Amino acid sequence: MTRYGNVQVQITVKDGNITAADVLQVPMSDRHDEMINSMAVPVYNQEAVSAQSAQIDVVSGATYTWQGYTQSLQSAIDQAHL
Template sequence: MRRLVALAVGTVAGLVALVAYPTSRNASVDAAADSPAAAQASGGGSSTGGASSADDSDAGTSDGTPDPSADTAGGSSGATDGARGSTGVSGTFTGAAVQTRWGPVQVRIVVQDGRITSADAVVHPDANGRDRQINAYAIPQLDQEVVSAQSAGIDLVSGATVTSDGYVQSLQDAIDQAFS
């Protein structure tokens, strides 16, 4: 009986130590968040056809007030349909760079006559082979879904949830620029 208790306590202690152990990925995210370049990257995107973007961390409008249509949970529910009620809008719009756990994600959309004709993740995590492998299949799926859905109400890609969340947040910012 004592052996079982000792085994259980040892297992729990080992799991706690494993979860709390700082990995190189965690350290690089913390270091990147403290750097001036990361502050610039998360400060917003640029557009060639709309208003400047809001800071991605407050999910608000350009005047700093909360945007009730912003999807702050990072999922696909509640996202605004960018093309709804808008016609004739054309241009290229780049959403704010969204800092995720594995690195920044930034999306650029091309709008022609009020329709999203293409979407592209211009910045995404690629610091290691695993990031490149995941995003090689996830990003094209997300890009295609945007054109099909004509909104940020897209499904997240299984196995790439962190990148998908950042993608949807940056996409929503680009859509807000294009159609507000």
């Protein structure tokens, strides 16, 4: 949960590695959310796969999304026992 809504991340794991990260839920309640998240989410998804962890950089202007994304990502990583 973020200040602006829920963020939910799903990961795909193969042979103990994150092969994909996808957002199932992200705030998109107005044009501002749409603009920020349509830019930030693909970057976060790519960074999650590259980093193989929740230790990813924040995209400028998308701090709240980043906070929710990294928390959900870490939860998914923990559930996958990585």
